[in-house]
Amino acid sequence: MKTILQIEKLTKKFSNVLAVDSLSFALEEGSITALLGGNGAGKTTTLSMLLGLLEPTSGQIKLFDRDFIQDRHSVLSRMNFSSPYVDLPQRLTVRQNLTVYAKLYGVRKVRERINLVSEEFRLEDLLDRRVRKLSSGQKTRVSLAKSMINRPDFLLLDEPTASLDPDTTSWIREFLKKYRIEQGATILLASHDMREVELLCDEVLLMKNGKLVEQGSPEELLRRHDRKSLEEVFLDVSRQGGGN
Amino acid sequence: MQMVIWGFVSQHFSSSSPELTAGGILISVVLVWDCLFRSHISYTLSFLEELWSRNLGNLFVSPLRPSELIAALASISMMRTLIGMLPAAFLAIPFFDVSVFEMGLPLLGFFLNLVLTGWAISQFVTGILIRYGLGAESLTWVLPFLIAPFSCIYYPLSTLPEWMQLVAVFVPTTYVFEGMRALLIDGVFNVEYMLQGFSLNLVYLFIGLWAFFASFQAARRHGLLLQSGE
Numbered sequence: 001m002k003t004i005l006q007i008e009k010l011t012k013k014f015s016n017v018l019a020v021d022s023l024s025f026a027l028e029e030g031s032i033t034a035l036l037g038g039n040g041a042g043k044t045t046t047l048s049m050l051l052g053l054l055e056p057t058s059g060q061i062k063l064f065d066r067d068f069i070q071d072r073h074s075v076l077s078r079m080n081f082s083s084p085y086v087d088l089p090q091r092l093t094v095r096q097n098l099t100v101y102a103k104l105y106g107v108r109k110v111r112e113r114i115n116l117v118s119e120e121f122r123l124e125d126l127l128d129r130r131v132r133k134l135s136s137g138q139k140t141r142v143s144l145a146k147s148m149i150n151r152p153d154f155l156l157l158d159e160p161t162a163s164l165d166p167d168t169t170s171w172i173r174e175f176l177k178k179y180r181i182e183q184g185a186t187i188l189l190a191s192h193d194m195r196e197v198e199l200l201c202d203e204v205l206l207m208k209n210g211k212l213v214e215q216g217s218p219e220e221l222l223r224r225h226d227r228k229s230l231e232e233v234f235l236d237v238s239r240q241g242g243g244n
Numbered sequence: 245m246q247m248v249i250w251g252f253v254s255q256h257f258s259s260s261s262p263e264l265t266a267g268g269i270l271i272s273v274v275l276v277w278d279c280l281f282r283s284h285i286s287y288t289l290s291f292l293e294e295l296w297s298r299n300l301g302n303l304f305v306s307p308l309r310p311s312e313l314i315a316a317l318a319s320i321s322m323m324r325t326l327i328g329m330l331p332a333a334f335l336a337i338p339f340f341d342v343s344v345f346e347m348g349l350p351l352l353g354f355f356l357n358l359v360l361t362g363w364a365i366s367q368f369v370t371g372i373l374i375r376y377g378l379g380a381e382s383l384t385w386v387l388p389f390l391i392a393p394f395s396c397i398y399y400p401l402s403t404l405p406e407w408m409q410l411v412a413v414f415v416p417t418t419y420v421f422e423g424m425r426a427l428l429i430d431g432v433f434n435v436e437y438m439l440q441g442f443s444l445n446l447v448y449l450f451i452g453l454w455a456f457f458a459s460f461q462a463a464r465r466h467g468l469l470l471q472s473g474e
Contacts, residue, residue, distance in 0.1 A: 048469075083301065104306040
């Protein structure tokens with residue numbers, strides 16, 4: 001397997017707070033990896049650095065064999081993301097939003113691509129509705145559709161199934177698995193839904209106080225901690241000392 | 245509406261103080277001043293809409309470069325300014341018998357100067373918005389009005405007290421309105437005023453761009469881009 005993302009000693013310091021402390025890990029092409037951790041563990045800070053929204057204090061990010069910190073614009077068209085912390089312009093319709101982002105990502109055959117993602121995310125009836133008129137679950141689906149508009153090779157998802165009903169959550173999970181196989185895409189997701197992580201991810205990165213404290217497949221972590229669910233592993237790690 | 249209000253004011257003064265309205269000066273300066281306000285507001289509002297909808301995170305993880313965002317905002321601003329100004333300028337002809345187009349080519353220079361001033365202010369304001377968030381939104385509305393008294397829109401530079409004149413000579417719009425008065429009242433096109441206006445605008449545009457990029461970098465260092473709008 002080819003490594004598409006290599007992070008080495010990635011550190012982010014805000015004044016006196018060490019938000020991410022010398023983080024190192026690699027992601028292989030076609031893998032689905034979960035970034036877990038309690039509030040303030042450094043997940044969002046890490047994702048922000050991987051998206052180019054936040055400048056690291058030190059360390060290296062190598063993505064698609066490029067130095068992402070120095071030259072992120074050369075790879076941004078191969079990435080995309082979805083997060084409940086950002087939104088889409090409320091005045092525009094779903095179709096207008098998808099069109100804008102398709103053009104920003106240099107998508108060819110914009111109309112066909114929008115028809116395809118709207119079918120994939122069951123948005124056909126919402127295409128001409130303004131984003132402000134959508135429910136939070138519908139907005140999450142639109143945000144996911146936006147994140148797929150350029151068929152990214154590297155997809156970053158923050159709480160991808162937040163606000164979705166169990167049926168849609170399960171369906172999105174299956175979609176991501178299928179997408180990974182068909183596209184060979186690498187997916188990194190931050191989630192608090194441990195069941196989702198167990199069902200979807202090949203690898204888990206567990207952060208605490210800005211440090212990577214556990215790494216392995218869900219099965220490995222369960223074995224290592226002698227637990228039956230990832231939630232129990234998460235609680236074990238959260239309540240342990242260390243990581244400081 | 246500005247054009248209508250100032251048109252009637254102009255009609256009122258034309259009988260009692262004709263020197264105030266000679267050559268349609270009052271309506272012309274109102275229309276032209278509005279170019280600055282519109283270019284600034286159109287630019288900044290387009291940016292604010294991204295902030296209000298918490299869309300900056302999406303934009304800045306796309307391949308869009310900050311310089312391309314600036315170019316897009318400037319293009320939108322130019323379109324909105326023209327859409328807002330042209331009908332008002334045309335309507336002033338039948339309603340008040342004043343045509344700003346009679347200024348000819350210099351009008352284009354005055355227009356561009358004011359649009360550039362609007363953009364310079366906008367770049368500074370959007371930089372502050374990126375760095376400090378929506379708490380700094382009021383600057384959007386206040387800044388154009390702060391430079392208005394120094395711009396000598398309705399009165400010549402010599403009217404101002406000495407300390408204000410010292411400030412006004414560093415305001416590019418002063419040269420636009422001094423130049424317009426020279427053209428409309430005396431029939432003289434003063435190239436020097438035009439060049440001084442453009443030179444100052446270039447300096448302020450450069451400072452505005454620097455402020456924007458410096459704020460953008462600071463926002464990237466402090467992790468403000470993902471939280472903007474919250």
